[in-house]
Amino acid sequence: MKNISYILLTFCLLAGCANNAKQExxxxxxxxxxxxxxxxxxxxxxxxxxKLDTLLKLKKDTLVLxxxxxxxxxxxDAMDKWMSQFQPDMTGKSHDEVISYYNGQKKQVLSVDSQIxxxxxxxxxxxxxxx
Numbered sequence: 001m002k003n004i005s006y007i008l009l010t011f012c013l014l015a016g017c018a019n020n021a022k023q024e025x026x027x028x029x030x031x032x033x034x035x036x037x038x039x040x041x042x043x044x045x046x047x048x049x050x051k052l053d054t055l056l057k058l059k060k061d062t063l064v065l066x067x068x069x070x071x072x073x074x075x076x077d078a079m080d081k082w083m084s085q086f087q088p089d090m091t092g093k094s095h096d097e098v099i100s101y102y103n104g105q106k107k108q109v110l111s112v113d114s115q116i117x118x119x120x121x122x123x124x125x126x127x128x129x130x131x
Contacts, residue, residue, distance in 0.1 A: 020095040027102040028088065034109045035086075038079055041116050045072055048123040061130070068126055071119040078112045 049072045090098040
């Protein structure tokens with residue numbers, strides 16, 4: 001009977017560890033997917049910044065253009081900062097530490113993604129309204 005209890009306990013512990021690893025992996029994959037989405041938007045961010053810089057040289061709506069460029073720059077800087085600080089290797093960390101870190105990183109990357117989208121959308125609106 002004791003052997004069966006030990007086997008069941010071992011099975012439960014292993015199943016719990018597998019579930020923890022899957023939860024950690026899923027959360028990390030969510031973060032990586034969001035990062036890839038941001039990187040796709042980065043190209044558009046840079047194109048819009050170049051267009052605005054060109055318009056600034058023509059001295060059109062300089063105050064508005066400078067504001068839009070500042071938003072694009074801030075979004076780009078936020079992405080660079082997040083990318084430089086992200087530590088995907090959680091070797092030696094407990095499950096709770098990993099989940100806490102990844103949840104915090106997911107919130108940050110969602111915030112940066114939102115900042116990028118807002119900056120891109122505002123610059124796109126400017127382009128469509130000032131052809």
